[in-house]
Amino acid sequence: MNASAIEVADVSKRFRIYRDRPTSLKQRVLSSRSRAEDFWALRDVALDVRQGGTFGLIGHNGSGKTTLLKCVAGILRPTSGTIRQRGRLAALLELGAGFHPELTGRENVYLNASFLGLSRRQTDAAFDDIVAFAELEDFIDNEVKFYSSGMLVRLGFAVAVHVEPDVLLIDEVLAVGDEAFQAKCLDRVRAFQREGRTIVLVTHALDTVIEICDRAAMLHHGELHAIGMPADVVREMRYVLLGVTDPNFVPEEGTREAEIAEVQIVRPNGSSEGAILRGDPLTIVIDVRQHEPLDELDVDFAVLDGATNHAVLDAGTSRAGLDLGRFEKKRVRFRIEAFPYEPGKYWVTVGLSNRATGHLYHVQTQRYLFEVVDAPRVQERVQVPVAVEVEDL
Amino acid sequence: MATTTETVERTSESPHLRVGERLRILAAHREILANLVRKELKVKYAASVLGAVWSLLNPLVYLAVFSFVAKVLGAGIANYPVYLLSGLLAWNLFSASMGSGARAVLDNANLVKKVAFAREILPLSAVGVGLVDFALQSAVLLLYVIVSGYGLHLPELALWPLAFVTLLVLTVTLSLWFSALNVRYRDVGHLLNIALLVWFWATPIVYAEFQVQDLAQRGTWFGIPRLAFYMLNPMVDVVAGFHRALYVFVQPVAAQEPVLFDGSLGWVAGVLTITLVVSLVGLRLAWGYFFNRSGDFAEEL
Numbered sequence: 001m002n003a004s005a006i007e008v009a010d011v012s013k014r015f016r017i018y019r020d021r022p023t024s025l026k027q028r029v030l031s032s033r034s035r036a037e038d039f040w041a042l043r044d045v046a047l048d049v050r051q052g053g054t055f056g057l058i059g060h061n062g063s064g065k066t067t068l069l070k071c072v073a074g075i076l077r078p079t080s081g082t083i084r085q086r087g088r089l090a091a092l093l094e095l096g097a098g099f100h101p102e103l104t105g106r107e108n109v110y111l112n113a114s115f116l117g118l119s120r121r122q123t124d125a126a127f128d129d130i131v132a133f134a135e136l137e138d139f140i141d142n143e144v145k146f147y148s149s150g151m152l153v154r155l156g157f158a159v160a161v162h163v164e165p166d167v168l169l170i171d172e173v174l175a176v177g178d179e180a181f182q183a184k185c186l187d188r189v190r191a192f193q194r195e196g197r198t199i200v201l202v203t204h205a206l207d208t209v210i211e212i213c214d215r216a217a218m219l220h221h222g223e224l225h226a227i228g229m230p231a232d233v234v235r236e237m238r239y240v241l242l243g244v245t246d247p248n249f250v251p252e253e254g255t256r257e258a259e260i261a262e263v264q265i266v267r268p269n270g271s272s273e274g275a276i277l278r279g280d281p282l283t284i285v286i287d288v289r290q291h292e293p294l295d296e297l298d299v300d301f302a303v304l305d306g307a308t309n310h311a312v313l314d315a316g317t318s319r320a321g322l323d324l325g326r327f328e329k330k331r332v333r334f335r336i337e338a339f340p341y342e343p344g345k346y347w348v349t350v351g352l353s354n355r356a357t358g359h360l361y362h363v364q365t366q367r368y369l370f371e372v373v374d375a376p377r378v379q380e381r382v383q384v385p386v387a388v389e390v391e392d393l
Numbered sequence: 394m395a396t397t398t399e400t401v402e403r404t405s406e407s408p409h410l411r412v413g414e415r416l417r418i419l420a421a422h423r424e425i426l427a428n429l430v431r432k433e434l435k436v437k438y439a440a441s442v443l444g445a446v447w448s449l450l451n452p453l454v455y456l457a458v459f460s461f462v463a464k465v466l467g468a469g470i471a472n473y474p475v476y477l478l479s480g481l482l483a484w485n486l487f488s489a490s491m492g493s494g495a496r497a498v499l500d501n502a503n504l505v506k507k508v509a510f511a512r513e514i515l516p517l518s519a520v521g522v523g524l525v526d527f528a529l530q531s532a533v534l535l536l537y538v539i540v541s542g543y544g545l546h547l548p549e550l551a552l553w554p555l556a557f558v559t560l561l562v563l564t565v566t567l568s569l570w571f572s573a574l575n576v577r578y579r580d581v582g583h584l585l586n587i588a589l590l591v592w593f594w595a596t597p598i599v600y601a602e603f604q605v606q607d608l609a610q611r612g613t614w615f616g617i618p619r620l621a622f623y624m625l626n627p628m629v630d631v632v633a634g635f636h637r638a639l640y641v642f643v644q645p646v647a648a649q650e651p652v653l654f655d656g657s658l659g660w661v662a663g664v665l666t667i668t669l670v671v672s673l674v675g676l677r678l679a680w681g682y683f684f685n686r687s688g689d690f691a692e693e694l
Contacts, residue, residue: 015692070691071403072403073509074401074403074509075505075506075507075508075509075691076691076692077403077404077405077407077688077689078403078404078405079405080405081404081405082402082403082404083402083403083404084400084401084402084403085400085401085402085403086399086400086401087399088399089401089509091508091509093507093508094503094507094508097503097504097507097508098429098432098504098508100432100436102435102436102439103432103435103436107431107432107435110428111428111429111431111432114422114424114425114427114428115425115504115508115510119424120424
């Protein structure tokens with residue numbers, strides 16, 4: 001049941017970057033050797049994607065995500081290593097592959113669909129759906145050279161989401177269109193999940209990874225930097241984005257008699273997203289669940305400066321003189337009246353421990369992130385002397 | 394959802410071409426081929442009033458020009474339209490498919506880099522477009538042959554399928570080979586244009602086959618009849634096959650000397666069979682080369 005849909009075993013991919021590469025016989029004959037530099041886009045990457053899983057692949061630009069996807073799809077050949085892949089595969093590396101401006105929308109749908117592995121009959125059956133999804137009913141028999149770029153993208157995506165493979169590779173294509181269209185796309189991905197299809201998703205939208213993936217990996221300069229639960233990998237990604245790398249870093253520990261159920265960092269506007277201004281109030285909301293009756297439970301948190309990794313602020317229930325007692329689930333709010341520190345990124349570490357023994361039940365180290373920006377300056381009006389001179393010309 | 398158990402393994406090794414397995418994959422991708430051919434045809438004649446009529450005009454213009462030239466030079470061939478067109482249509486299929494086939498991978502660089510599909514489809518679609526033109530032009534020739542009362546002749550007509558299959562195998566072979574080669578060395582395209590020009594005149598399309606035979610019979614090279622060297626050009630054999638199948642007469646009643654190669658029907662069939670066998674071997678080699686190189690196309694474009 002839980003067999004792998006994709007097994008990537010120690011795959012490396014080397015690109016040769018040629019200077020003065022001979023592209024003609026003359027050059028080939030005259031220059032005995034062209035200078036080539038090696039660039040390793042992937043180095044010994046090993047990962048498994050189980051059947052029916054949704055796998056998120058994240059990393060910086062140039063980290064090798066797309067190269068890995070192309071190797072799995074069979075567009076590129078790995079330099080070493082093996083990729084084993086089960087079931088019918090469709091790769092969405094580009095929307096509207098094969099679209100030709102002189103063809104009508106209808107003709108392009110059939111052409112593009114065949115590249116994505118849909119038979120003519122399947123395309124016939126899905127055609128009305130495709131057109132409706134793209135919202136192009138009135139233009140489908142016009143040549144696509146008359147389409148706007150938005151219409152082209154919608155048509156390309158509409159075909160793409162109607163593929164019926166066992167394994168679907170998606171490269172960044174979810175990031176097209178307006179918000180409403182994106183929501184529609186995410187719905188389709190969820191439908192794919194329900195249908196038991198395996199999905200590999202390359203994206204920069206880290207929150208999407210947490211939301212829809214059940215496993216994730218992060219590539220960094222062609223190497224597998226992290227693999228595991230999406231939240232952990234995304235946290236690691238954010239950690240790397242800040243430029244901090246600590247090999248001894250333990251993201252989560254504890255014996256889990258009590259657990260951190262949820263943490264929200266509530267901004268002044270009530271949302272848990274977005275940057276705050278220096279001096280803004282901030283509320284850290286921690287939901288705690290006890291799996292067995294515990295006494296002396298202490299909930300505390302620390303805020304760390306992302307630049308230096310030093311704690312700049314901390315607080316806890318015990319220090320505030322509160323005894324939480326035994327409970328099933330409780331919500332603790334730490335309200336900071338005004339966050340006083342410099343603009344920058346800040347991590348939040350949250351911990352549950354026994355205040356008498358110091359035993360750790362559950363600690364999430366630097367899992368949550370918020371950003372402080374400078375308040376826009378409004379200049380006060382002051383009196384400025386202005387000298388006036390007039391002369392005849 | 395149906396779960397298939399087929400497993401694909403990808404390694405650094407370029408996979409060995411297994412013809413049967415590969416044919417199955419190509420068959421599975423046949424809709425891409427059909428759609429690409431349809432696209433090429435549509436694009437070729439898009440926004441043109443006459444559309445496919447243009448493809449029929451080409452042989453007619455050739456006919457007018459070469460009838461005139463032949464009259465002026467005094468080398469008249471009886472029933473020249475049948476002679477010229479039966480050879481020219483074969484040549485058009487060959488040269489047009491190869492010309493666009495050689496560019497097929499390069500011109501579709503974006504597809505090759507972004508979509509996984511059997512790369513052979515690209516040169517094959519060029520041949521497919523050539524075939525459609527060939528069919529249209531053949532219909533015109535057939536019509537002419539019937540309306541003019543020239544007629545079709547058995548058993549010579551039985552040679553047509555053999556000549557056609559040989560032409561097709563030869564065209565596919567060279568299209569595959571040149572399209573793969575063109576990715577590495579862009580001069581292949583230029584070279585091909587010049588080669589096709591020479592090749593056209595090295596093939597008995599506008600002039601009579603017998604003229605060459607007549608010249609060649611005057612001597613031998615290395616003890617081998619000179620004609621054998623001329624016939625090493627596979628297009629000579631293919632065109633001779635089409636001539637024999639449609640033009641039929643080695644020496645038409647009205648002519649002073651023979652037009653076609655002076656040989657029996659069996660001899661022409663034998664020569665064609667040898668060419669076909671050699672082309673099939675060539676096809677296996679060219680396909681192997683293409684398949685081997687195709688794994689790196691996405692990188693080299």
